Amino acid sequence: MERLLDSMPPLVPKIRKQAPLSIRSSQLPTHVEGFETPPESLRTHWPAGETEAQRRLERFLDETAEDYDRLRDLPAKPGTSQLSAYLAAGVISVRQCLHAAIDRNRGDLDSGSKGVQTWITELIWREFYKHIMTGYPRVSRHRAFRPHTEALPWRHAPEELKAWQEGRTGFPLIDAAMRQLLATGWMHNRLRMVTAMFLTKNLLIDWREGERHFMRHLIDGDFASNNGGWQWSASTGTDSVPYFRIFNPVTQSRRFDPEGRFIGQWIPEIDHLSENIHLPRSNSDIFENKVYPRPIVDLSRSRERALEAFKGLPRSKG
Ligand SMILES: Cc1cc2nc3c(=O)[nH]c(=O)nc-3n(C[C@H](O)[C@H](O)[C@H](O)COP(=O)(O)OP(=O)(O)OC[C@H]3O[C@@H](n4cnc5c(N)ncnc54)[C@H](O)[C@@H]3O)c2cc1C
Numbered sequence: 001m002e003r004l005l006d007s008m009p010p011l012v013p014k015i016r017k018q019a020p021l022s023i024r025s026s027q028l029p030t031h032v033e034g035f036e037t038p039p040e041s042l043r044t045h046w047p048a049g050e051t052e053a054q055r056r057l058e059r060f061l062d063e064t065a066e067d068y069d070r071l072r073d074l075p076a077k078p079g080t081s082q083l084s085a086y087l088a089a090g091v092i093s094v095r096q097c098l099h100a101a102i103d104r105n106r107g108d109l110d111s112g113s114k115g116v117q118t119w120i121t122e123l124i125w126r127e128f129y130k131h132i133m134t135g136y137p138r139v140s141r142h143r144a145f146r147p148h149t150e151a152l153p154w155r156h157a158p159e160e161l162k163a164w165q166e167g168r169t170g171f172p173l174i175d176a177a178m179r180q181l182l183a184t185g186w187m188h189n190r191l192r193m194v195t196a197m198f199l200t201k202n203l204l205i206d207w208r209e210g211e212r213h214f215m216r217h218l219i220d221g222d223f224a225s226n227n228g229g230w231q232w233s234a235s236t237g238t239d240s241v242p243y244f245r246i247f248n249p250v251t252q253s254r255r256f257d258p259e260g261r262f263i264g265q266w267i268p269e270i271d272h273l274s275e276n277i278h279l280p281r282s283n284s285d286i287f288e289n290k291v292y293p294r295p296i297v298d299l300s301r302s303r304e305r306a307l308e309a310f311k312g313l314p315r316s317k318g
Contacts, residue, residue, distance in 0.1 A: 025050075045184055046085050046219055053086035057097060061104045061116075068115035072122075075177070075188040076261040081119070082186070084220035087126070094123055129228030132238055139227050142208055144236040148316045152236075153309055154206035163296050164199050165213050167266075170295035172277060173253035174198050176266035183266075185219030194252050196233035201246045202302040204309060207234035235310065243310035246303050253278040267292065 028048055031037050060081040064071065071079025086092045101120050105112040109120065133140055144150050163169050167178035177191035187195070192214070199210045211230040215221045231237025257263055260278065264271035269291045273280055279295075286292045 041183075042185055042219070045186075048091075050091050053083065053092035056081060056083055056086065057092065057100055061100060064115075065101070065104065065119055066113055066115045069118040070115070072118070073190045073256050075180075075191055076257055076259075076265070080189065084222070084225075085186070088220045088222040088225075094126060097123055125228075126222075126225055129224040132228060133224040136238075139231070139237075140223065145231050145238050146236050146240075146316060148314050149234075149236040151313055152206075153204075153312075155204045157203060157205055160203050160296055161199075161205055161209055163293070164195070164203065164205075164210075168293050169198070169297075170280075170293045171198070171249045171253075172260075172263045172267055172270060172279070172292075173249050173257060176263045179266045181214070181217050185217060187214075187218070188262075190252070190256055192229055193233055194247050194249055196230055197241075197247045198249055200230075200234035201306040202249075202297050202299060204302070204306055207231065207236060244307060246306060248299060248303075250279045250299070 060083070064079060064081070068079060071077050073079075081097075083092065083097065087094060087097070098120065101116050101123075102109060105116040110117060132145070136145060138147075139145050160169075164174070164178065167175035167182070169175055169178075173191070174195050177187055177195050180191070181187040196207070196210055199205050200207045207230045211226055214226055214230070215223075218226065228237060232240040235241055235243040253260075253263065257278075260271075260274070263277050270277055270280060270286060273284075273286075276284070280286055280292060282294070287294050
């Protein structure tokens with residue numbers, strides 16, 4: 001710990017050693033003019049206040065952080081901190097999270113627990129996107145970070161957009177994720193990437209549509225992280241995924257939800273399908289009886305269409 005604190009900029013230890021400020025909170029309002037009161041289910045899922053944020057941080061570090069690098073990609077497991085809403089609202093700071101993590105890692109930032117180190121790198125992604133927004137303000141004006149990608153021939157496909165928004169694409173992992181978002185105001189990070197890539201690559205719909213939908217429904221909606229995540233997935237952003245690396249939602253489903261537990265939780269009507277839960281068979285009676293929709297797009301043809309669209313772009317001037 002000594003070693004690390006000595007090597008940190010003076011501001012950080014200084015802040016740490018300050019006595020806690022005593023701020024008297026006023027009573028939480030039950031209603032805010034101009035905003036709908038969230039339903040009870042959301043309020044139970046995301047209790048307001050600093051005490052809850054600190055409780056989540058401690059619990060995560062006690063019970064999960066060690067295994068974070070192994071669990072963080074599995075949506076069926078509670079393998080992440082679920083602190084994003086509290087960070088976005090400013091109820092807890094990223095410094096508090098960082099220092100708590102370093103403390104648990106015996107003062108080490110880049111050695112010790114692999115799980116804790118990985119978690120710290122995620123906190124840094126958040127900071128990275130804040131810096132991008134400050135350094136490149138065009139991203140907050142609906143512009144792509146890579147200007148040449150503005151020429152992409154995005155499709156106007158309102159029915160497909162609506163199917164994606166409502167979790168009716170016929171791809172169970174995508175639909176389960178979109179339903180999780182609508183029901184809880186939160187979506188697992190792996191699924192944010194998979195659903196965003198499906199919208200922008202397989203449906204070739206403008207990332208700004210997805211960004212807007214997420215911002216409307218996410219309880220942790222944070223302009224910089226949301227924009228950064230969308231532009232990463234759409235290959236229009238900084239350090240973004242190469243355009244030809246397109247996640248296949250069925251392969252992702254088999255890999256990260258192998259037993260279909262996450263899918264079954266959000267789409268109980270297909271929970272009985274065992275291995276076929278990742279992509280119901282085309283001769284299945286669930287389609288005939290309209291229990292679950294057929295896929296709205298052919299994955300390999302739509303992949304080719306996206307590749308063509310990106311290949312047709314003018315060259316980036318850097
Ligand atoms: C398309 C897309 C949209 C996103 N929109 C948002 C958003 O509006 N608000 C938001 O807070 N995060 C957003 N993220 C990032 C990430 O998905 C969430 O921060 C994470 O799922 C929150 O869950 P957690 O608190 O359990 O995270 P943990 O895994 O416990 O991570 C701890 C914290 O690190 C930060 N963090 C983790 N991953 C990322 C990341 N990839 N980028 C930036 N910060 C990260 C978050 O503040 C998070 O609370 C988005 C990612 C994508 C791909």
